[in-house]
Amino acid sequence: MTLDITTFFNVINNELTTTVATRHGINPATRQPNPEVPLSTAEDLDRAVAAGRQAFKKWSRTSYEERRKALSAFADAMEENKDVLAQLLTQEQGKPLTQAAFELQAAITWARTLPTLTLPEDVIEDKEDCKIIHRYTPIGVGGAIVPWNFPVHLAVGKIVPAVYTGNTIIVKPSPFTPYCDLKLGELAARCFPPGVVQVLSGGDDLGPMMTEHPGVDKISFTGSSATGRRVMASCAKSLKRVTLELGGNDPAIFCDDVDIDAVIPKAGMLSFMCSSQICMMIKRMYVHEKIYDEFRDKLVEHVKNFKMGAGTEEGVFLGPVQNSMQFGKAQNLMGSIATEGLNPALGGSIPDSEGYFIPATIVDNPAETSRVVQEEAFAPILPLLKWSDEDDVIARANKTESGLGASVWSNDLDRARRMADQLEAGNVWVNAHCEVTPMTPFGGHKASGIGCEWGVKGLTGWCNSQTLWVKKP
Ligand code: NAD
Numbered sequence: 001m002t003l004d005i006t007t008f009f010n011v012i013n014n015e016l017t018t019t020v021a022t023r024h025g026i027n028p029a030t031r032q033p034n035p036e037v038p039l040s041t042a043e044d045l046d047r048a049v050a051a052g053r054q055a056f057k058k059w060s061r062t063s064y065e066e067r068r069k070a071l072s073a074f075a076d077a078m079e080e081n082k083d084v085l086a087q088l089l090t091q092e093q094g095k096p097l098t099q100a101a102f103e104l105q106a107a108i109t110w111a112r113t114l115p116t117l118t119l120p121e122d123v124i125e126d127k128e129d130c131k132i133i134h135r136y137t138p139i140g141v142g143g144a145i146v147p148w149n150f151p152v153h154l155a156v157g158k159i160v161p162a163v164y165t166g167n168t169i170i171v172k173p174s175p176f177t178p179y180c181d182l183k184l185g186e187l188a189a190r191c192f193p194p195g196v197v198q199v200l201s202g203g204d205d206l207g208p209m210m211t212e213h214p215g216v217d218k219i220s221f222t223g224s225s226a227t228g229r230r231v232m233a234s235c236a237k238s239l240k241r242v243t244l245e246l247g248g249n250d251p252a253i254f255c256d257d258v259d260i261d262a263v264i265p266k267a268g269m270l271s272f273m274c275s276s277q278i279c280m281m282i283k284r285m286y287v288h289e290k291i292y293d294e295f296r297d298k299l300v301e302h303v304k305n306f307k308m309g310a311g312t313e314e315g316v317f318l319g320p321v322q323n324s325m326q327f328g329k330a331q332n333l334m335g336s337i338a339t340e341g342l343n344p345a346l347g348g349s350i351p352d353s354e355g356y357f358i359p360a361t362i363v364d365n366p367a368e369t370s371r372v373v374q375e376e377a378f379a380p381i382l383p384l385l386k387w388s389d390e391d392d393v394i395a396r397a398n399k400t401e402s403g404l405g406a407s408v409w410s411n412d413l414d415r416a417r418r419m420a421d422q423l424e425a426g427n428v429w430v431n432a433h434c435e436v437t438p439m440t441p442f443g444g445h446k447a448s449g450i451g452c453e454w455g456v457k458g459l460t461g462w463c464n465s466q467t468l469w470v471k472k473p
Pocket of ligand 1: 207223
């Protein structure tokens with residue numbers, strides 16, 4: 001059955017419901033309103049929590065095989081509707097259609113792959129009089145709080161591990177991008193029993209309502225470090241389990257022995273894809289002084305050719321940034337280039353346009369203390385920095401409260417490993433950046449997060465640890 005993408009509902013207990021008051025998002029390419037969506041109240045959340053708690057009683061006792069079947073149907077439903085969802089994703093998020101299709105495909109891959117993992121059940125002791133087993137049991141009702149940069153992949157990346165491990169889940173999309181997530185809820189309603197997967201759209205007050213709610217047992221939050229702190233403080237009151245996937249300011253260190261022509265296309269894409277609105281992409285680029293000038297000139301030449309425009313236009317690589325708040329932040333940061341006397345090698349200003357468009361900007365060797373280096377831009381403003389001493393560049397790379405991702409690029413793998421081993425981040429790549437799979441745990445160090453998602457380790461984050469003692473009479 002195909003999806004209608006013109007009307008939008010909450011999904012509570014597998015029923016499509018609406019609310020008295022509604023709200024809407026904005027198409028960032030045109031600044032025109034998108035359709036109305038529900039504006040959930042505390043009562044809507046109460047109903048969803050009650051349904052989630054009721055469903056948990058049965059769902060937590062279903063077999064992994066049964067859950068795999070439901071998840072496989074969910075993956076099939078996304079696959080059948082991937083074109084229309086990609087179109088909707090571009091309309092609400094702004095990213096080019098090709099990148100929207102890529103996000104849908106990632107979500108489908110996560111839904112198909114995570115359920116192939118198995119959680120360990122260890123026999124710790126098996127003696128004549130006693131058997132001790134350690135195992136993982138589901139937690140209860142989960143709350144998924146999702147950001148606006150990857151609304152589909154990050155929602156599915158929470159739904160799948162939660163329900164696969166026997167939990168029920170209530171998804172709260174970002175108010176900026178509720179559309180695809182509401183449709184995911186409709187697809188889920190066709191695949192799971194009532195109350196297992198629910199989606200509520202709301203305003204800024206719905207997230208705090210969820211973190212405060214006594215009937216929610218775990219929060220899986222993806223968003224900024226500032227909000228993450230608030231989420232953790234709120235969850236502390238009821239000792240909710242919490243996983244936090246937060247912001248990053250990833251360094252990438254390019255050594256003097258790299259093949260410049262081969263790495264430039266990757267460096268460009270990994271810094272500017274999704275208009276640089278990815279948590280774990282290159283946000284500070286350190287290039288060895290011996291190759292700096294050639295590297296900068298070639299990177300500028302390459303990035304200059306990225307076509308900017310509405311995500312629906314053929315060949316566009318840089319869509320608009322997602323919302324007015326992000327656009328305002330980027331305008332402010334762009335302004336610091338002039339006020340701090342920095343030198344843009346590309347871009348550096350924002351022309352008037354219909355949408356929230358920010359031209360790709362590369363800042364030529366700014367001071368380490370400048371705002372463009374210290375702050376997570378989350379917009380296409382990249383500082384390119386010179387380095388000469390290995391210890392010094394590692395210290396600069398680590399000198400941030402973030403620790404999400406980091407990379408070293410070199411043809412000498414021993415050197416690269418030596419440097420990579422000193423980087424303080426949850427994800428460290430050699431000759432790559434921004435790579436993830438459903439099988440690999442993903443999380444941040446320092447202010448980039450607590451806990452991780454995906455892989456077996458991520459599945460355990462959706463579980464309680466339980467030790468079972470069986471004494472034989
Ligand atoms: P945000 O923190 O503003 O919002 C994230 C979500 O939290 C939204 O759904 C929002 O409605 C909700 N929210 C806001 N205040 C809340 C509160 N007090 N209590 C509960 N929920 C609340 O983040 P954003 O602007 O949507 O996303 C951008 C940020 O997310 C960037 O910093 C980026 O690096 C980070 N991010 C991290 C990852 C990761 O996996 N580590 C992935 C994507 C984005």
